[in-house]
Amino acid sequence: MATKKRERLDVIRDILQTIRQNREIKPTRLLYASNLSPQMFKEYINELISKKFIKFDIDEKEKKTFSLTKKGQDFLMEYKVIENFIENFGL
Amino acid sequence: MGLYSLIIENKWVLELLYALAVSLICAVIVIKTDKFFRLSLHQGIRYFRNAFFFYGVAFIVRYIFGILSDLGFSSVYVVQAIFEYFLIMAGFFLLYSLVWRKFESSKEEYFSSLLNAKIAVFHLMALIIAVLDEAWHTYYFMFASQIIIFFYASIVSFANLRKNRNKHQFPKFYFVAMLLGLIAWTLNLLAPLYFNWNSGLLINVGIINVVFFLFFLYVVIKVTKIK
Numbered sequence: 001m002a003t004k005k006r007e008r009l010d011v012i013r014d015i016l017q018t019i020r021q022n023r024e025i026k027p028t029r030l031l032y033a034s035n036l037s038p039q040m041f042k043e044y045i046n047e048l049i050s051k052k053f054i055k056f057d058i059d060e061k062e063k064k065t066f067s068l069t070k071k072g073q074d075f076l077m078e079y080k081v082i083e084n085f086i087e088n089f090g091l
Numbered sequence: 092m093g094l095y096s097l098i099i100e101n102k103w104v105l106e107l108l109y110a111l112a113v114s115l116i117c118a119v120i121v122i123k124t125d126k127f128f129r130l131s132l133h134q135g136i137r138y139f140r141n142a143f144f145f146y147g148v149a150f151i152v153r154y155i156f157g158i159l160s161d162l163g164f165s166s167v168y169v170v171q172a173i174f175e176y177f178l179i180m181a182g183f184f185l186l187y188s189l190v191w192r193k194f195e196s197s198k199e200e201y202f203s204s205l206l207n208a209k210i211a212v213f214h215l216m217a218l219i220i221a222v223l224d225e226a227w228h229t230y231y232f233m234f235a236s237q238i239i240i241f242f243y244a245s246i247v248s249f250a251n252l253r254k255n256r257n258k259h260q261f262p263k264f265y266f267v268a269m270l271l272g273l274i275a276w277t278l279n280l281l282a283p284l285y286f287n288w289n290s291g292l293l294i295n296v297g298i299i300n301v302v303f304f305l306f307f308l309y310v311v312i313k314v315t316k317i318k
Contacts, residue, residue: 009131075130081315082131085124088261088314090251091135091188 013079024065095291110154116304117147120311137204138188145181172221175233179217182240189247234280241273261310268306275299
């Protein structure tokens with residue numbers, strides 16, 4: 001049976017939830033967890049960084065990680081409301 | 092003194108209250124949905140927000156049209172055309188918010204939802220309808236276009252209601268709101284055709300319109316409270 005293609009909003013929620021669960025996560029681990037192509041992953045990550053939902057850090061040992069910002073946490077809180085809104089109005 | 096004659100005698104005060112009430116309801120809906128759109132970039136929310144932005148502006152223009160018309164301004168028909176244009180665009184946006192997935196892919200993103208290749212068609216149609224009404228000094232083209240839009244929107248929202256009947260609480264409100272819109276526009280069309288713009292009928296249409304907007308406000312407030 002074919003699975004329904006994930007909506008853009010669902011992909012964003014999945015990425016943010018994965019980061020939240022891990023607090024900090026390496027780019028390669030996040031790529032695997034997101035189940036996206038590298039190109040699509042890059043597009044989503046760039047968007048999430050530009051919207052200040054996540055931040056990208058490099059420590060003194062050159063370790064690269066993504067973490068959730070306050071705005072990203074707020075989005076995850078609002079996600080359920082937005083999903084409800086879309087489904088109730090059939091948008 | 093009957094209720095209708097009381098309303099007719101205080102026409103402009105009540106018209107002002109009517110325009111303010113509808114515009115205020117629309118402003119609340121626009122502000123709430125704009126926040127959701129900015130967070131999600133969901134195109135359906137974007138078009139829904141635009142619909143109520145256009146409704147709000149239309150009702151303000153409608154009030155200005157009423158005043159200018161009573162004062163006997165010569166260029167009042169330009170204001171009427173502007174009012175019609177905004178109202179027709181609002182109807183198009185409301186319908187498009189329900190069916191946009193059929194015309195746009197999820198990857199398709201426009202910088203502006205007010206003016207892009209697809210929405211330009213609506214602008215053109217709204218302009219043509221407003222100009223046709225202007226040329227014939229009538230409202231029939233607008234009434235007919237809105238009846239078609241709300242008839243189609245009622246069918247789409249009914250399908251949505253059947254799909255989500257057990258899952259969500261509010262699709263039935265949306266369907267009822269669309270039916271109210273359809274009834275209001277049908278009565279608007281019948282008023283000049285068979286009732287010689289009967290004041291009582293027009294007051295009832297105004298009441299249905301307020302209920303229509305209150306329905307949307309109620310659902311928007313209730314849905315946004317669910318966590």
